[in-house]
Amino acid sequence: MAGPMALGIVAIQAFNLVDIFFIGLLGTEALAAISFTFPVTFVVISLAMGLGAGLSACLGQALGAGNQQQAALFTSHSLLLALLLVCLLSVLGMLSIDPLFRLLGATEALLVLLHDYMLIWYLTMPLLVLPMVGNSAIRATGDTRTPSVVMTVAGLVNGLLDPLLIFGLGPFPELGIKGAAMASACSWLMASVVGIWLLWRRERLLRWPLLQPGLLFIHWRKLLQVAIPASFTNLLNPLSTAVLMMILAGLGTEVVAAYGAASRIEALMLIAMMALSSVLAPFISQNTGAGQHQRSRRALLQSMRFAVGFQLGVFALLWVLAPWLADAFTDSQEVSRHLTFYLRLVPLGYGLQGCSMLLASALNGLRVSSISLLLNSIRLFGLLLPLAWLGSYWYGETGVFTGILIANILAGIIAATFAWWRFPWKIKQPIN
Structure with missing residues (x-):
């Protein structure tokens, strides 16, 4: 199980370096602006990893006990909670871009770049969190190969779109640092669509309707106890x-x-x-x-x-x-x-x-x-x-x-x- 995960982690780290490389070609200010985003992005990623850990633990126990129906309900309720939390963070983030990064020490020149990048990043943040949490659900079934392939392909999409959207190669517009954010968003969108499809069609771990108050808050409480x-x-x-x-x-x-x-x-x-x-x-x-x-x-x-x-x-x-x-x-x-x-x-x-x-x-x-x-x-x-x-x-x-x-x-x-x-x-x- 660990072998495919190791390859996926290597691929993601490699494509992250490619991302930073192309942004660095825009100049020192663009690279400095991206550096200011790391504390914010790490908080969001930590939240996603925590929700993924909670979902994986609870879902794995339900699957081990042979309770497929409850596993599907728990997965559905967990993804709904993840979506609600990340949408709330997205709105708060968009409203606090300038004051937050001023507090972190960004200059006015960098704030312009940060606003361009983070506005797109916050708008598309649900597309980052959903596949991270969804992949945790797939790993809970024992399948680590598919999430690793999804991670690798998403990183590849990001790496290919970076130069096209940042520098405006071919028919693409030159978007600068906005292009880096949009390239990431496109790769997250691909990972989200594939992840939801896998959970729905192959794993049968998504159910509708979601709103079952008798179980919804019980499942949320159990998820958050771990997350x-x-x-x-x-x-x-x-x-x-x-x-x-x-x-x-x-x-x-x-x-x-x-x-x-x-x-x-x-x-x-x-x-x-x-x-x-x-x-x-x-x-x-x-x-x-x-x-x-x-x-x-x-x-x-x-x-x-x-x-x-x-x-x-x-x-x-x-x-x-x-x-x-x-x-x-x-x-x-x-x-x-x-x-x-x-x-x-x-x-x-x-x-x-x-x-x-x-x-x-x-x-x-x-x-x-x-x-x-x-x-x-x-x-x-x-x-x-x-x-x-x-x-x-x-x-x-x-x-x-x-x-x-x-x-x-x-x-x-x-x-x-x-x-x-x-x-x-x-x-x-x-x-x-």
Whole structure:
């Protein structure tokens, strides 16, 4: 199940880089404007991921229990709630474009570009959220290949339309930064149509009429019990990264640059863990719904063992390639030195970091994402940031990077211990 997801994640990251590349050709101001949109877009994506996690967990349990009718009703009600929430956010976003980005520090010149881009982005935002939540429903059935193909094709459509609409190639008008927003909207529209069709015709997971008050609010409550903590869990990571960047900023520009490059390499090195964690939740939810609790437990523990072994192999590879990668990312000897040190130290803990990611996904599959939120909060704000700050105070950048490693190791040990002694935790009954 994780294999197709890994390919889909790679494709999306590649096409995102293509998107940024074409926008960068418009000039520094356009690239800066897009950078200001990242906090807003990440909040929306976190909400969509949280709703997707809630839908996947509840739907998987219902399907595992063989309750197809209730699964279809729950999917329909969940997509309706997602649509209502995102439409509300869309209206609020359009009304707050100028004051919000002024608050974030955008200049008047950038506000013109931001208004052009974000107005289209907010108008078409439902087309982004619906396929993200819908794909989670398809993955809950056990099919990870189709969502990955949809993700890849949507990214390809975006990448092909970008130069046509941004620069006005051939019969297309030259729209500048508006063209980038419209290219994204077209790819989201394609993904939405395909996703809804699959849920309706192939999976039989959409029903009409939707308005059944006796079940509607019950289903919404059960969805949000998982979705709200899962959304906050996603939001904690960029928040902790922002605080970590503040710590690193006090150590010099070269350290910040090295960490920025390391983060991009790290995202590639953890793709296997991201893919595995994304499919572990529906796997566990289906088996839990079917009463196969020991199979769920074995799946988590075997995934953790795989994570440790696989990421140790990645660490060995990075140890050899670190100097070459550092030279490829920078011409500065100082930045290269910091980056090489990071890549030969921090990846040692990737396996145990993967254990934390896998446990969080497994707890979402059991519909106890509040425990996942608690454990992630401990990892980031109880371990990583304090150890990074103490490391910077005592040993500078060496101490920060060592603090990150120690935090990941400790958090991974906590996750593995929790999985061994307490999983599965508070098994909930499938939806009814």
